[in-house]
Amino acid sequence: MNLFESKTLGRMAPTAALIIYGLLGFWAFVVVFPIYWLAVTSIKIRLDVINGPLYIPFVDFTPSGHAWHYIFYDLGNDTFRPYWNSIIVACFSTLCVMIIGTAASYALARLSFKPRLSSIIAFILGVIAMLLLVAWLGLDWRLAVASGLALFVILVLALHRAPSPTLGNSDILFWLISQRIMPPVVAAIPIYIMFQRIGLLDTAPGLILAYVTVNMPIVIWLMFDFFVSIPKDLDESAELDGASKYRVFWDIILPLARPGLVATALLVFIFAWNEYLLALFLSTANAQTIPILVAAQNGTRGPEWEYMSVLILIMILPVVVLTLVLQRFIAKGLLLGAVKG
Amino acid sequence: MQRESLSDWLDRHAGRVFLAPAILLVLAFSIFPLIISAWLALSRFQLSANGWDITFVGFNNFKKLLFGSQQFHFVGTFAPVPVLGWLILAAVSALVLWGLWRYLSSGAISILGIIGRLISFSLAILLALMFTFTLGDKAQIGSLATTLFYVVVGVGLQFLIGTGLAWLCAQKIKGRDFFRVVFFVPMMVTPVGVAYMFRMLADMRQGPISPIWRGLGFGDFAWSTNAWSAKTMVIIGDTWQWVPFIFIVMLAAFESQPRDEIEAAELDGASPWQIFRDITWPSVAPVAATIVLIRVIEAFKIIDLPNVLTNGGPGIATESLTLHSFIDWRTLNLGGSAAVAYMLLFVSTVTCVSFFNFVVMPMRARRT
Numbered sequence: 113m114n115l116f117e118s119k120t121l122g123r124m125a126p127t128a129a130l131i132i133y134g135l136l137g138f139w140a141f142v143v144v145f146p147i148y149w150l151a152v153t154s155i156k157i158r159l160d161v162i163n164g165p166l167y168i169p170f171v172d173f174t175p176s177g178h179a180w181h182y183i184f185y186d187l188g189n190d191t192f193r194p195y196w197n198s199i200i201v202a203c204f205s206t207l208c209v210m211i212i213g214t215a216a217s218y219a220l221a222r223l224s225f226k227p228r229l230s231s232i233i234a235f236i237l238g239v240i241a242m243l244l245l246v247a248w249l250g251l252d253w254r255l256a257v258a259s260g261l262a263l264f265v266i267l268v269l270a271l272h273r274a275p276s277p278t279l280g281n282s283d284i285l286f287w288l289i290s291q292r293i294m295p296p297v298v299a300a301i302p303i304y305i306m307f308q309r310i311g312l313l314d315t316a317p318g319l320i321l322a323y324v325t326v327n328m329p330i331v332i333w334l335m336f337d338f339f340v341s342i343p344k345d346l347d348e349s350a351e352l353d354g355a356s357k358y359r360v361f362w363d364i365i366l367p368l369a370r371p372g373l374v375a376t377a378l379l380v381f382i383f384a385w386n387e388y389l390l391a392l393f394l395s396t397a398n399a400q401t402i403p404i405l406v407a408a409q410n411g412t413r414g415p416e417w418e419y420m421s422v423l424i425l426i427m428i429l430p431v432v433v434l435t436l437v438l439q440r441f442i443a444k445g446l447l448l449g450a451v452k453g
Numbered sequence: 454m455q456r457e458s459l460s461d462w463l464d465r466h467a468g469r470v471f472l473a474p475a476i477l478l479v480l481a482f483s484i485f486p487l488i489i490s491a492w493l494a495l496s497r498f499q500l501s502a503n504g505w506d507i508t509f510v511g512f513n514n515f516k517k518l519l520f521g522s523q524q525f526h527f528v529g530t531f532a533p534v535p536v537l538g539w540l541i542l543a544a545v546s547a548l549v550l551w552g553l554w555r556y557l558s559s560g561a562i563s564i565l566g567i568i569g570r571l572i573s574f575s576l577a578i579l580l581a582l583m584f585t586f587t588l589g590d591k592a593q594i595g596s597l598a599t600t601l602f603y604v605v606v607g608v609g610l611q612f613l614i615g616t617g618l619a620w621l622c623a624q625k626i627k628g629r630d631f632f633r634v635v636f637f638v639p640m641m642v643t644p645v646g647v648a649y650m651f652r653m654l655a656d657m658r659q660g661p662i663s664p665i666w667r668g669l670g671f672g673d674f675a676w677s678t679n680a681w682s683a684k685t686m687v688i689i690g691d692t693w694q695w696v697p698f699i700f701i702v703m704l705a706a707f708e709s710q711p712r713d714e715i716e717a718a719e720l721d722g723a724s725p726w727q728i729f730r731d732i733t734w735p736s737v738a739p740v741a742a743t744i745v746l747i748r749v750i751e752a753f754k755i756i757d758l759p760n761v762l763t764n765g766g767p768g769i770a771t772e773s774l775t776l777h778s779f780i781d782w783r784t785l786n787l788g789g790s791a792a793v794a795y796m797l798l799f800v801s802t803v804t805c806v807s808f809f810n811f812v813v814m815p816m817r818a819r820r821t
Contacts (some may be wrong), residue, residue: 132621139618140635142693146650147638149661153653165661212474219471243488288475291483293805295754297775298794301493301782302486325482328475356460357467386643388757389775393782403645407761417653424646431641439634 154179154421161417179418183426194405195426200316201401202384205323210377212324213331214369216288218361220281220332221339222347227284230276231268238264285336292329300393307394314398322390327380334379338372339365374441378434385431402427490791498787514792523789526769526777527796529587529595538585545581549574552811573807576800593680596769596777597796602684603773604752604804607691612745614692615699620729622700623707633704640697648761651690680770683763687771690758695748702744706737735819742813749808753801774800 152168153161155175166172183191219225242260245251251259303322304313312318346368347360355363366373391401406423463470497510518527556562556570580601587594594602622632639647654660655676666674676682710733718728756775759765765772765780772780774797781790 129626132624132626136618136621136626136632139614140632143635143639145661146654146693147642149654150650162659164659165663167661212478215471216475219468223468223471225468225472239485239488243492247492284472284476288479291479293750293802294483294487295775295794295797295801297754297756297778298490298791298798299483299486301787301791301794302489303482305489306486321478321482325478328478332475356464357471358464361471382641386645388645388760389754389779392779403643403757406643406649407645407757417659420649420653424643424649428642428646431643432638435637435641436634439637 150421150425153417154425156418158416158418179422183419183422191405191423191426194400194402197316197395197399198385198402199430201319201323201399202381204316205320205327205384206377206381208320209324209327209331209380210373213328214335214366214373215361216328217285217332217336218339218365220285221336222344223357225281225284226278228271228276228278230271230274232279234264234267234271237267285332289329289333292326292333296326296389300390303390304393313394314396316399318394319391319399319401322394323384323387326387326390327383330383331376331380334376335369335372338369342368371441374438378438378441382431382435490794493787494791494795496788498785500785510788514788515796517789518792518796525593525595526772527595527597527793528583529598530591530593531586532589532592534585535589538588541588542581542585545577549577569807569810573803573811576803577807580800593768593770596772596774596793597800599684599770599772600753600755600774600797601800603687603691603755604749607688607695607755608745608748608752610688610692611695611699611748612741615696616703616741618696619700619703619707620733622704633701636700637697639694640701642694644694644757645761647690647694648758651686651693652762655686677763678767680767683767683771687755687758687762690762691752691755698748699744702740703737706740707733710736738819739813739817742816746805746808746813750801750805753797753804 152166155169155177156166156173157176157178160166160173169175238260241263242256245256245259246253307313307318312321342365347364350360350364351357386403387401388403388407391399391404392407395401395404406420406427409420409423457465493507494514495509495511496507497513499506499508517523524530552574553570556566580597584594584598584601586592587598618632618636622629622636642650654662657663657666657671657675674682676686714732715728718732723731754775755773756779759771759773760776760779763771765776769777774793778790778793778797781787781793
């Protein structure tokens with residue numbers, strides 16, 4: 113009876129504690145065991161993999177480094193090239209999306225925008241005109257873009273004085289964040305065609321551009337919450353002292369938002385590193401990233417689990433290490449926005 | 454009038470300079486492709502002697518998916534309805550009727566509200582009907598139903614496990630930081646890696662749990678040859694990966710709940726369940742709703758797990774909509790691929806917007 117009720121407030125009864133630790137320990141096992149199994153399999157020889165489950169190195173089987181040797185020396189460049197691509201694409205896309213995304217969310221958090229509905233409609237009309245010119249009249253796309261742009265400018269100038277309802281910051285913010293709802297597969301084929309035309313297909317810059325676009329909503333959403341939570345008088349007093357908007361952003365706001373920046377950058381880096389669908393569409397040989405390499409082993413290396421384990425381990429290693437190092441930022445930074453709701 | 458210097462001009466237009474790159478990127482790589490995709494979805498793409506041809510075919514691609522030759526792939530094959538099917542239909546209808554009744558009796562009725570509810574509720578009924586008629590023994594559910602299965606069951610499981618673990622971790626226990634770090638790990642593992650890992654673990658002859666499996670008498674059962682066990686494997690992999698996301702956010706939410714209220718309730722002799730229901734849950738519900746919404750948005754896009762874990766098979770049993778669209782693209786059926794992608798866009802947008810309006814907003818409103 114007393115087992116479930118503690119004698120003093122703030123301390124747990126032994127049975128309750130046992131149940132809690134049991135459940136938490138069980139889930140810790142569920143989390144760790146698959147990774148342990150990867151590590152163990154990577155030091156087995158083929159025979160030990162095939163001859164049924166062997167669990168503990170040195171006891172059940174003699175460890176061997178041959179799979180590691182094979183992936184690093186015999187395959188060599190076939191492993192390192194996608195790896196290098198992944199590093200380049202993930203790092204640069206994170207850098208770009210952080211710059212573009214934080215700038216945009218800072219602007220939305222601090223400055224006021226009043227886009228006129230008439231200008232937006234003019235823009236849509238310009239785009240429609242451009243598409244019609246290409247699709248029905250078969251005009252060269254450069255000419256079509258130019259005429260669409262011309263129509264847009266003329267309409268904006270013509271409607272300049274006319275009264276029109278305006279949108280606000282929250283509308284722009286919502287529009288930018290809602291882009292995340294769009295499944296990337298909808299845009300993948302047109303981006304493929306577009307990149308083919310301008311020679312960005314199967315190149316790192318092409319992948320970087322695509323990743324920056326799909327990850328931007330996350331950056332804007334998380335950083336907006338951060339910037340809003342920074343008191344406004346800080347930048348107002350700096351502006352009274354004659355600092356430009358850029359200086360305020362760079363010297364005052366960014367240093368204050370550092371925990372948020374680190375957490376957001378980490379999250380975006382993980383997404384870029386793990387990205388599969390767009391890389392599948394937009395890269396074949398040159399710009400192949402590591403998840404594509406690993407996934408492509410499906411046919412050739414299906415049951416060769418010791419090689420697969422090495423590949424998967426080196427694929428997840430950088431992200432896991434990075435996250436464990438930056439763990440405390442995530443707890444503090446990332447969740448502020450989410451918890452506020 | 455004096456000409457202003459470049460730096461003055463730049464400072465005056467700082468807002469536009471900050472915002473323009475983001476807007477241009479979204480216009481170029483997401484809105485523009487969206488328009489092109491719509492055009493592709495309405496046309497047929499063919500390779501021909503001089504490269505390729507695109508002909509406008511209207512809504513043919515969508516007709517094919519919903520009623521024509523691709524119906525088995527997208528919607529599923531029909532068969533007599535099992536009891537479970539009727540139960541799902543009844544549950545969804547009851548939910549829709551309840552939502553309608555609450556709205557009509559609330560007194561705050563607007564045209565926009567009615568239109569929005571008509572769209573969401575009729576989609577809900579249609580999807581429930583689709584499930585009902587494709588669930589039978591001889592029937593098979595298509596890629597749309599499979600995706601919904603991943604979203605509803607997967608996110609549901611992740612939410613229950615993640616919240617449960619977070620609640621346990623938020624008790625007065627030692628070693629919370631240890632669990633926090635360990636539980637977070639799966640989120641970083643590349644989904645492609647998760648897929649291979651679970652293929653290895655679920656190997657019935659060489660995998661680590663195969664002795665237990667054999668001991669239970671399932672020795673020669675191959676999960677990858679049965680439609681529902683293959684789907685379950687995808688769900689297990691996805692759950693393993695995304696429980697940490699729910700866990701870490703819900704833990705932060707539990708930690709920031711009103712301490713003094715809980716202590717006062719404890720002194721008054723309230724049971725743990727009462728405390729959870731009356732204090733803890735209301736304070737974390739808005740966060741919970743937001744986090745589920747984020748997961749639902751991402752869950753609709755699933756492709757890596759089914760593609761690598763099961764290759765979409767057996768047959769089309771584990772194919773998600775994104776994978777369906779990708780396979781169509783690989784066979785150069787560009788129109789069909791774009792049509793599938795557009796259906797996914799439509800279903801996921803309606804679902805997410807409905808969830809935001811009918812669940813997230815009321816929960817946020819209730820707190821304040």
